[in-house]
Amino acid sequence: MASSVSISNSKMRLFAISLLFALCALSLPSSSYSQVDTFEFDTDEQQQRFRSLSDELRCPMCQNSSLSGSSGGVAEDLRREIHRMIMEGMSDAEIIQFMFERYGDFILFRPRLTAGTILLWFGPLLFLLIGAVIAFGIWRRARKISDDDAELDKSQQERLQQLLGDKS
Amino acid sequence: MNKLKFYFPVLGFVVVAIALWRGLYLDPKTLPSMLIDKSMPSFELTSVDGKQVSNADLPSQIFLLNVWGSYCLPCLIEHPTLMRLTEEGDIPVVGVNYRDQQDLAIDWLEENGNPFSFSILDESGRFGIDLGVYGAPETYLVDGNGVIRFRHVSVLDEAVWQEQFLPAIAELLAEGS
Numbered sequence: 001m002a003s004s005v006s007i008s009n010s011k012m013r014l015f016a017i018s019l020l021f022a023l024c025a026l027s028l029p030s031s032s033y034s035q036v037d038t039f040e041f042d043t044d045e046q047q048q049r050f051r052s053l054s055d056e057l058r059c060p061m062c063q064n065s066s067l068s069g070s071s072g073g074v075a076e077d078l079r080r081e082i083h084r085m086i087m088e089g090m091s092d093a094e095i096i097q098f099m100f101e102r103y104g105d106f107i108l109f110r111p112r113l114t115a116g117t118i119l120l121w122f123g124p125l126l127f128l129l130i131g132a133v134i135a136f137g138i139w140r141r142a143r144k145i146s147d148d149d150a151e152l153d154k155s156q157q158e159r160l161q162q163l164l165g166d167k168s
Numbered sequence: 169m170n171k172l173k174f175y176f177p178v179l180g181f182v183v184v185a186i187a188l189w190r191g192l193y194l195d196p197k198t199l200p201s202m203l204i205d206k207s208m209p210s211f212e213l214t215s216v217d218g219k220q221v222s223n224a225d226l227p228s229q230i231f232l233l234n235v236w237g238s239y240c241l242p243c244l245i246e247h248p249t250l251m252r253l254t255e256e257g258d259i260p261v262v263g264v265n266y267r268d269q270q271d272l273a274i275d276w277l278e279e280n281g282n283p284f285s286f287s288i289l290d291e292s293g294r295f296g297i298d299l300g301v302y303g304a305p306e307t308y309l310v311d312g313n314g315v316i317r318f319r320h321v322s323v324l325d326e327a328v329w330q331e332q333f334l335p336a337i338a339e340l341l342a343e344g345s
Contacts, residue, residue, distance in 0.1 A: 060302045063196070073267050074302060077293040102300040104202040 039083040046086050053082050053092060057099055058107050066109065201308075201319040202300050208233070208314045209298035216265050216273045216287040226314060227285065230340055231260040232333075233308040233316075234284070234324070235296065237268040238276035240304040246324045250283040253329070259337070263287030266296050266304050309333060311340055 041047040051068065057078070059070035067075045067082070078099070085095045099107050111117045119126075152160060203209075212222045234250060236243045250261055263284035265273045270289055277287075290296055299308070302321060309318035318336040320328060 060199070060300075072303075073293065074296070077267075077297055081294075081297060100202075102202055102297060104200055104300075106199065 039079075041083075041086070049092060050079075050082060050086055053086075053095060054079055056109055057082075057096075058109050060103050060107060197321075199302055199321050201316070203308075203316045204319065206316060208310060208316060209295070211288060211295055211298075213295060214289050216263070216270060216277065216289050218270075219286070221286055221288060223314060225286065226262060226310070227260045227312075229260070229312050230337060231262055231285075231310055233262050233264060233299075233310055235264045235266045235299075235301055235304045235306040235308075236287075237266050237304045238272040239268065242323045243305045244280065246305055246307075247280055247283070249325055249329060251281050254283040260285050264290055264295065264299070264301075266290050266301060267293045307333075309336055309340075312344070 039050065041050065054068035055066050057067045059065050059067050059072055059075040060078075061072040061074045062070050067078055081098075082095060085098065090098075096108070100112075105111050105114075105117070111120060113121055208223060208226065210223050212220070215221045232250075232253070253259055254261055261283050263286070265287045268291065270291070273287065273289070277284075288295060293301075305323060307320045307324045308316050309320075311317050317340060318333070320332060324333070
Protein backbone atom coordinates (compact mmCIF):
# COMPACT_ATOMS: atom_id res chain seq x y z
CA MET A 1 0.00 0.00 0.00
CA ALA A 2 2.72 2.38 1.03
CA SER A 3 4.74 1.67 -2.12
CA SER A 4 1.82 2.43 -4.46
CA VAL A 5 1.37 5.79 -2.77
CA SER A 6 5.01 6.69 -3.28
CA ILE A 7 4.88 5.67 -6.96
CA SER A 8 1.93 7.93 -7.64
CA ASN A 9 3.76 10.72 -5.82
CA SER A 10 6.83 10.37 -7.99
CA LYS A 11 4.65 10.24 -11.11
CA MET A 12 2.97 13.43 -10.02
CA ARG A 13 6.33 15.04 -9.48
CA LEU A 14 7.54 13.98 -12.92
CA PHE A 15 4.39 15.39 -14.44
CA ALA A 16 4.80 18.70 -12.60
CA ILE A 17 8.42 18.99 -13.70
CA SER A 18 7.58 18.30 -17.34
CA LEU A 19 4.82 20.87 -17.16
CA LEU A 20 7.30 23.39 -15.79
CA PHE A 21 9.73 22.73 -18.64
CA ALA A 22 6.95 23.02 -21.19
CA LEU A 23 5.95 26.41 -19.77
CA CYS A 24 9.56 27.60 -19.85
CA ALA A 25 9.86 26.56 -23.49
CA LEU A 26 6.67 28.46 -24.33
CA SER A 27 7.97 31.63 -22.75
CA LEU A 28 11.19 31.65 -24.80
CA PRO A 29 11.35 34.73 -27.02
CA SER A 30 10.61 34.04 -30.61
CA SER A 31 11.51 36.22 -33.54
CA SER A 32 8.18 35.73 -35.22
CA TYR A 33 6.88 39.14 -34.12
CA SER A 34 8.62 40.87 -37.01
CA GLN A 35 7.50 44.16 -38.41
CA VAL A 36 6.09 43.90 -41.90
CA ASP A 37 8.88 44.87 -44.24
CA THR A 38 8.17 46.65 -47.47
CA PHE A 39 11.76 46.51 -48.63
CA GLU A 40 12.57 44.90 -51.94
CA PHE A 41 15.62 42.77 -52.50
CA ASP A 42 17.27 41.35 -55.61
CA THR A 43 17.98 37.97 -54.07
CA ASP A 44 16.62 35.77 -51.29
CA GLU A 45 20.07 35.76 -49.78
CA GLN A 46 19.93 39.56 -49.36
CA GLN A 47 16.53 39.28 -47.72
CA GLN A 48 17.83 36.54 -45.43
CA ARG A 49 20.79 38.74 -44.41
CA PHE A 50 18.40 41.63 -43.74
CA ARG A 51 16.30 39.42 -41.47
CA SER A 52 19.22 38.08 -39.49
CA LEU A 53 20.85 41.51 -39.12
CA SER A 54 17.69 43.15 -37.88
CA ASP A 55 17.17 40.27 -35.45
CA GLU A 56 20.72 40.60 -34.19
CA LEU A 57 20.69 44.36 -33.61
CA ARG A 58 18.90 45.87 -30.67
CA CYS A 59 16.46 48.74 -30.99
CA PRO A 60 18.13 51.74 -29.32
CA MET A 61 14.88 53.31 -28.20
CA CYS A 62 13.05 50.35 -26.74
CA GLN A 63 15.72 48.64 -24.63
CA ASN A 64 14.63 45.03 -24.96
CA SER A 65 13.54 44.33 -28.47
CA SER A 66 15.41 43.81 -31.70
CA LEU A 67 15.25 46.10 -34.71
CA SER A 68 13.00 43.61 -36.45
CA GLY A 69 10.54 43.51 -33.57
CA SER A 70 10.21 47.23 -33.02
CA SER A 71 8.00 49.87 -34.55
CA GLY A 72 9.96 52.72 -32.91
CA GLY A 73 11.15 55.61 -35.05
CA VAL A 74 14.87 54.92 -34.81
CA ALA A 75 14.33 51.22 -35.46
CA GLU A 76 12.48 52.05 -38.67
CA ASP A 77 15.32 54.35 -39.80
CA LEU A 78 17.96 51.77 -38.93
CA ARG A 79 16.12 49.02 -40.85
CA ARG A 80 16.05 51.35 -43.85
CA GLU A 81 19.80 51.94 -43.46
CA ILE A 82 20.46 48.19 -43.28
CA HIS A 83 18.45 47.73 -46.46
CA ARG A 84 20.40 50.51 -48.20
CA MET A 85 23.76 49.08 -47.11
CA ILE A 86 22.85 45.56 -48.20
CA MET A 87 21.77 46.86 -51.61
CA GLU A 88 25.05 48.79 -51.87
CA GLY A 89 26.88 45.50 -51.39
CA MET A 90 28.31 46.05 -47.92
CA SER A 91 29.20 42.96 -45.90
CA ASP A 92 27.48 42.00 -42.63
CA ALA A 93 30.64 42.91 -40.71
CA GLU A 94 30.72 46.36 -42.31
CA ILE A 95 27.06 46.96 -41.50
CA ILE A 96 27.55 45.90 -37.87
CA GLN A 97 30.62 48.16 -37.68
CA PHE A 98 28.51 51.07 -39.01
CA MET A 99 25.96 50.50 -36.24
CA PHE A 100 28.62 50.00 -33.58
CA GLU A 101 30.36 53.30 -34.45
CA ARG A 102 27.12 55.17 -33.85
CA TYR A 103 25.37 53.29 -31.07
CA GLY A 104 28.14 51.29 -29.40
CA ASP A 105 27.86 47.96 -27.61
CA PHE A 106 24.30 48.84 -26.68
CA ILE A 107 23.03 47.97 -30.15
CA LEU A 108 24.67 44.53 -30.27
CA PHE A 109 22.70 41.67 -28.77
CA ARG A 110 25.96 39.72 -28.87
CA PRO A 111 28.43 42.07 -27.15
CA ARG A 112 32.02 42.24 -28.33
CA LEU A 113 34.74 40.53 -26.37
CA THR A 114 36.40 43.36 -24.44
CA ALA A 115 37.88 43.78 -20.97
CA GLY A 116 34.49 45.04 -19.84
CA THR A 117 32.50 42.11 -21.22
CA ILE A 118 34.91 39.28 -20.48
CA LEU A 119 33.03 38.30 -17.30
CA LEU A 120 29.80 38.36 -19.28
CA TRP A 121 31.20 35.91 -21.83
CA PHE A 122 33.13 33.57 -19.56
CA GLY A 123 31.34 34.10 -16.22
CA PRO A 124 29.03 31.10 -16.73
CA LEU A 125 32.01 28.89 -17.58
CA LEU A 126 33.80 30.17 -14.47
CA PHE A 127 30.81 29.34 -12.29
CA LEU A 128 30.55 25.90 -13.90
CA LEU A 129 34.22 25.27 -13.08
CA ILE A 130 33.79 26.42 -9.48
CA GLY A 131 30.76 24.14 -9.18
CA ALA A 132 32.69 21.23 -10.69
CA VAL A 133 35.58 21.73 -8.25
CA ILE A 134 33.19 21.79 -5.28
CA ALA A 135 31.29 18.75 -6.56
CA PHE A 136 34.57 16.86 -7.10
CA GLY A 137 35.68 17.77 -3.57
CA ILE A 138 32.45 16.49 -2.07
CA TRP A 139 32.57 13.29 -4.15
CA ARG A 140 36.18 12.58 -3.17
CA ARG A 141 35.51 13.14 0.50
CA ALA A 142 32.40 10.98 0.41
CA ARG A 143 34.41 8.15 -1.21
CA LYS A 144 37.18 8.50 1.34
CA ILE A 145 34.70 8.23 4.19
CA SER A 146 33.10 5.11 2.77
CA ASP A 147 36.57 3.57 2.21
CA ASP A 148 37.50 4.35 5.77
CA ASP A 149 34.28 2.73 6.93
CA ALA A 150 34.96 -0.45 4.96
CA GLU A 151 38.46 -1.05 6.20
CA LEU A 152 39.20 -1.26 9.87
CA ASP A 153 42.67 -0.40 11.09
CA LYS A 154 44.68 -2.65 13.36
CA SER A 155 43.29 -1.48 16.70
CA GLN A 156 39.72 -1.63 15.36
CA GLN A 157 40.35 -5.20 14.09
CA GLU A 158 41.61 -6.23 17.50
CA ARG A 159 38.60 -4.66 19.17
CA LEU A 160 36.32 -6.48 16.72
CA GLN A 161 38.00 -9.80 17.42
CA GLN A 162 37.70 -9.11 21.10
CA LEU A 163 33.98 -8.39 20.83
CA LEU A 164 33.38 -11.46 18.67
CA GLY A 165 35.50 -13.55 21.04
CA ASP A 166 33.49 -12.38 23.99
CA LYS A 167 30.28 -13.40 22.35
CA SER A 168 31.34 -16.86 21.30
CA MET B 169 42.86 24.95 6.68
CA ASN B 170 39.45 23.77 7.87
CA LYS B 171 38.89 27.03 9.62
CA LEU B 172 39.81 28.84 6.42
CA LYS B 173 37.28 26.77 4.47
CA PHE B 174 34.57 28.08 6.73
CA TYR B 175 35.27 31.58 5.48
CA PHE B 176 34.86 30.73 1.77
CA PRO B 177 31.05 30.98 1.78
CA VAL B 178 31.24 34.15 3.86
CA LEU B 179 33.73 35.62 1.40
CA GLY B 180 31.52 34.57 -1.51
CA PHE B 181 28.54 36.18 0.15
CA VAL B 182 30.41 39.44 0.67
CA VAL B 183 31.58 39.56 -2.97
CA VAL B 184 28.08 38.86 -4.32
CA ALA B 185 26.52 41.33 -1.87
CA ILE B 186 28.89 44.12 -2.94
CA ALA B 187 28.27 43.40 -6.64
CA LEU B 188 24.48 43.44 -6.17
CA TRP B 189 24.64 46.53 -3.96
CA ARG B 190 26.50 48.40 -6.69
CA GLY B 191 24.02 47.05 -9.23
CA LEU B 192 21.22 48.80 -7.33
CA TYR B 193 22.72 52.14 -8.30
CA LEU B 194 23.32 51.38 -11.97
CA ASP B 195 20.82 53.14 -14.18
CA PRO B 196 19.80 50.79 -17.00
CA LYS B 197 18.55 53.81 -18.90
CA THR B 198 22.02 55.33 -19.14
CA LEU B 199 22.76 55.53 -22.82
CA PRO B 200 26.45 56.06 -23.47
CA SER B 201 27.27 58.00 -26.62
CA MET B 202 29.88 56.69 -29.01
CA LEU B 203 30.53 60.19 -30.28
CA ILE B 204 32.04 61.65 -27.13
CA ASP B 205 35.39 63.26 -28.07
CA LYS B 206 34.64 62.80 -31.76
CA SER B 207 33.96 65.54 -34.28
CA MET B 208 30.40 66.41 -35.20
CA PRO B 209 29.41 64.27 -38.19
CA SER B 210 29.60 66.30 -41.38
CA PHE B 211 26.34 67.47 -42.89
CA GLU B 212 25.07 69.49 -45.80
CA LEU B 213 21.36 69.88 -45.26
CA THR B 214 18.67 72.52 -45.25
CA SER B 215 17.54 74.30 -42.12
CA VAL B 216 13.92 74.51 -40.95
CA ASP B 217 13.69 77.99 -42.50
CA GLY B 218 14.93 76.67 -45.83
CA LYS B 219 18.60 77.74 -45.91
CA GLN B 220 21.53 75.54 -46.89
CA VAL B 221 23.51 74.67 -43.77
CA SER B 222 26.72 72.72 -43.18
CA ASN B 223 29.38 72.30 -40.48
CA ALA B 224 30.79 75.74 -41.45
CA ASP B 225 27.64 77.37 -40.08
CA LEU B 226 28.13 75.96 -36.57
CA PRO B 227 29.22 78.40 -33.84
CA SER B 228 32.97 78.62 -33.27
CA GLN B 229 32.46 78.70 -29.49
CA ILE B 230 31.01 76.11 -27.10
CA PHE B 231 27.39 75.43 -28.06
CA LEU B 232 24.48 73.08 -27.45
CA LEU B 233 23.06 70.82 -30.14
CA ASN B 234 19.47 70.06 -29.20
CA VAL B 235 17.45 67.32 -30.89
CA TRP B 236 13.76 68.23 -31.01
CA GLY B 237 10.51 67.66 -32.85
CA SER B 238 7.06 69.23 -32.89
CA TYR B 239 5.55 65.85 -31.88
CA CYS B 240 7.80 65.63 -28.82
CA LEU B 241 6.02 66.50 -25.57
CA PRO B 242 9.12 66.46 -23.31
CA CYS B 243 10.63 69.04 -25.69
CA LEU B 244 7.96 71.46 -24.47
CA ILE B 245 9.12 70.89 -20.90
CA GLU B 246 12.73 71.78 -21.65
CA HIS B 247 11.80 74.59 -24.02
CA PRO B 248 11.67 77.39 -21.39
CA THR B 249 15.21 76.46 -20.28
CA LEU B 250 16.52 76.63 -23.86
CA MET B 251 14.74 79.96 -24.32
CA ARG B 252 16.28 81.36 -21.15
CA LEU B 253 19.78 80.18 -22.10
CA THR B 254 19.72 81.94 -25.46
CA GLU B 255 17.85 85.03 -24.26
CA GLU B 256 20.37 85.59 -21.51
CA GLY B 257 23.20 84.87 -23.93
CA ASP B 258 24.59 81.98 -21.88
CA ILE B 259 25.27 79.67 -24.80
CA PRO B 260 24.19 79.37 -28.44
CA VAL B 261 21.83 76.48 -29.20
CA VAL B 262 21.66 74.76 -32.58
CA GLY B 263 18.62 72.57 -33.22
CA VAL B 264 18.22 69.27 -34.99
CA ASN B 265 14.62 68.93 -36.09
CA TYR B 266 14.47 65.15 -35.92
CA ARG B 267 11.96 63.02 -37.90
CA ASP B 268 9.52 65.87 -38.20
CA GLN B 269 7.77 67.78 -40.98
CA GLN B 270 9.04 71.19 -42.00
CA ASP B 271 5.64 72.96 -41.82
CA LEU B 272 4.85 71.46 -38.41
CA ALA B 273 8.31 72.48 -37.16
CA ILE B 274 7.81 76.08 -38.36
CA ASP B 275 4.40 76.23 -36.65
CA TRP B 276 5.85 74.85 -33.43
CA LEU B 277 8.64 77.47 -33.35
CA GLU B 278 6.17 80.28 -34.05
CA GLU B 279 3.91 79.12 -31.27
CA ASN B 280 6.52 78.41 -28.61
CA GLY B 281 9.39 80.70 -29.55
CA ASN B 282 12.66 79.91 -31.30
CA PRO B 283 15.75 79.50 -29.13
CA PHE B 284 17.85 78.04 -31.97
CA SER B 285 20.51 79.84 -34.04
CA PHE B 286 19.18 77.53 -36.74
CA SER B 287 17.62 74.08 -36.84
CA ILE B 288 18.98 71.38 -39.10
CA LEU B 289 16.07 69.75 -40.90
CA ASP B 290 16.42 65.98 -40.57
CA GLU B 291 13.11 64.64 -41.81
CA SER B 292 14.45 61.19 -42.67
CA GLY B 293 16.37 60.77 -39.39
CA ARG B 294 19.52 60.00 -41.38
CA PHE B 295 21.60 62.72 -39.70
CA GLY B 296 20.25 61.47 -36.36
CA ILE B 297 21.76 58.05 -37.07
CA ASP B 298 25.19 59.62 -37.64
CA LEU B 299 24.80 61.37 -34.29
CA GLY B 300 23.69 58.15 -32.60
CA VAL B 301 20.35 59.71 -31.63
CA TYR B 302 17.91 57.52 -29.70
CA GLY B 303 14.99 59.92 -29.81
CA ALA B 304 14.06 63.51 -29.04
CA PRO B 305 14.88 65.25 -26.78
CA GLU B 306 18.63 64.85 -26.59
CA THR B 307 21.24 67.54 -26.05
CA TYR B 308 24.93 67.47 -27.04
CA LEU B 309 27.59 69.81 -25.72
CA VAL B 310 30.01 70.68 -28.53
CA ASP B 311 33.27 72.59 -28.03
CA GLY B 312 34.72 75.38 -30.16
CA ASN B 313 36.52 72.91 -32.40
CA GLY B 314 33.30 71.11 -33.27
CA VAL B 315 34.09 68.11 -31.04
CA ILE B 316 31.21 66.52 -29.08
CA ARG B 317 32.10 66.48 -25.39
CA PHE B 318 28.96 65.52 -23.51
CA ARG B 319 25.51 64.14 -24.25
CA HIS B 320 22.33 64.22 -22.21
CA VAL B 321 19.35 62.03 -23.13
CA SER B 322 15.85 63.30 -22.28
CA VAL B 323 14.71 66.61 -20.80
CA LEU B 324 17.25 69.36 -20.17
CA ASP B 325 15.65 71.35 -17.37
CA GLU B 326 17.21 73.89 -15.01
CA ALA B 327 18.35 71.15 -12.60
CA VAL B 328 20.12 69.19 -15.35
CA TRP B 329 21.65 72.42 -16.63
CA GLN B 330 23.00 73.30 -13.17
CA GLU B 331 24.13 69.81 -12.18
CA GLN B 332 25.45 68.38 -15.42
CA PHE B 333 26.03 70.99 -18.10
CA LEU B 334 27.59 73.79 -16.04
CA PRO B 335 30.31 71.52 -14.57
CA ALA B 336 30.99 70.04 -18.03
CA ILE B 337 31.29 73.54 -19.51
CA ALA B 338 33.52 74.70 -16.65
CA GLU B 339 35.79 71.74 -17.38
CA LEU B 340 35.97 72.67 -21.07
CA LEU B 341 36.79 76.29 -20.22
CA ALA B 342 39.49 75.22 -17.77
CA GLU B 343 40.97 73.05 -20.51
CA GLY B 344 41.01 75.90 -22.99
CA SER B 345 42.81 78.40 -20.75
